[in-house]
């Protein structure tokens with residue numbers, strides 16, 4: 432296969448991110464996107480992880496200014512879990528559980544008491560609804576361990592504008608795939624016109640037109656680890672609520688509810704299991720707990736799992752067409768970034784002539800990334816003791832941990848030991864040990880090696896907590912940071928610092 436022409440089927444986040452990435456990294460390619468005006472896009476997907484800014488601003492080296500102007504994001508520094516026995520705890524993107532204070536003998540995970548509300552400077556900021564710390568000169572320190580909240584339609588608008596600027600062609604048509612010896616022979620428009628290419632990117636969303644429907648690649652379900660299969664979504668225009676610098680996830684009777692913070696809108700979504708709750712009851716619980724909702728709620732159905740391979744013949748799947756898990760860690764856009772960059776790198780390194788071993792490696796890497804997400808989410812469910820509803824009882828007794836099983840056993844025998852970090856997860860695991868420790872220590876999951884600090888150590892730990900508290904109180908809210916960066920204009924200090 433000699434790749435010169437690429438045809439992307441779909442112009443949701445996945446299709447546009449694939450087209451933009453390929454055109455930016457391989458400008459010699461002819462990249463076209465075909466999208467159906469009748470089918471439209473899924474129109475959800477508003478939380479991200481730090482992989483998102485890294486992809487666009489470090490890997491693709493795009494200027495963040497147009498993104499901030501067109502997509503109008505707010506910053507996300509982590510997730511607030513209303514989950515487990517604590518009132519809440521935070522999973523920040525700053526690796527606080529494994530950190531060791533220089534004057535203490537063990538890492539912070541061993542000192543974080545069940546009643547404490549932060550474990551480091553970044554969770555203290557989130558606890559106080561602050562986003563970024565204050566520098567010595569009084570300005571916000573907008574570091575790069577952040578992600579974004581972005582309204583999906585604004586993200587798609589920015590992606591389309593940027594793709595077109597780079598030379599990507601967008602075609603409006605509903606197409607029917609035609610199979611051929613190498614995979615796909617053509618995408619056929621309603622008027623019979625055949626669109627052909629060397630490589631087809633299937634970004635057709637849940638329809639999986641090429642990988643699933645046409646090539647018949649088997650779908651592997653994650654339903655033994657993730658029981659939810661629906662979401663009811665609604666929201667309201669922001670009034671006086673502060674803009675939180677994190678996504679909030681709250682335990683619900685048969686699942687959980689996100690709260691995603693946009694500058695002028697608050698988006699809520701109840702992810703639930705239809706085996707335990709009807710759509711009507713989910714809607715009723717959603718509205719009872721969110722009486723502010725003014726939009727008409729809509730129900731989205733999905734199945735968790737992935738196709739056996741991402742790349743088959745001349746077809747590469749990106750986004751929902753290749754797999755889906757619920758947005759508990761907002762990983763869909765993250766994995767799209769990973770899929771897009773590994774595809775671009777594969778084409779670059781193979782001089783656009785990918786061979787079977789490279790395709791095999793691409794599949795191994797990306798399917799592993801999907802399974803890593805399943806394993807991490809499974810741990811979220813297995814230990815949440817917040818409610819005793821039939822759904823949560825079933826999660827605690829029946830959730831299969833798959834690849835996380837040994838890691839959890841290690842934790843149960845050894846506690847939040849730093850030894851685990853280098854041994855238990857492979858280098859490309861995007862959550863790292865700190866992600867797991869946030870879920871295990873945050874939910875007070877018992878282990879065999881609790882540490883009782885000496886009086887002196889306990890005093891030092893309290894001093895650190897007090898200092899983090901004071902620093903956090905001096906920090907900047909999202910609103911103050913938005914005002915600060917806008918006041919600086921296009922050349923301001925707010926551009927994302929290089930890694």
Ligand SMILES: Cc1cc2nc3c(=O)[nH]c(=O)nc-3n(C[C@H](O)[C@H](O)[C@H](O)COP(=O)(O)OP(=O)(O)OC[C@H]3O[C@@H](n4cnc5c(N)ncnc54)[C@H](O)[C@@H]3O)c2cc1C
Nearest residue numbers: 441442443445467473475476478606636750751758763764
């Ligand atoms: C309830 C829910 C909440 C989510 N929350 C998050 C989140 O917080 N963070 C996150 O990262 N992700 C989240 N996601 C996932 C996220 O929405 C998607 O992964 C992302 O938007 C990518 O979608 P997509 O581009 O793959 O598919 P879609 O947006 O569905 O796009 C499919 C495209 O294919 C085109 N198409 C399909 N068939 C044809 C055809 N025959 N001819 C022509 N065109 C065709 C359509 O027109 C469309 O352009 C969430 C998903 C759900 C369901």
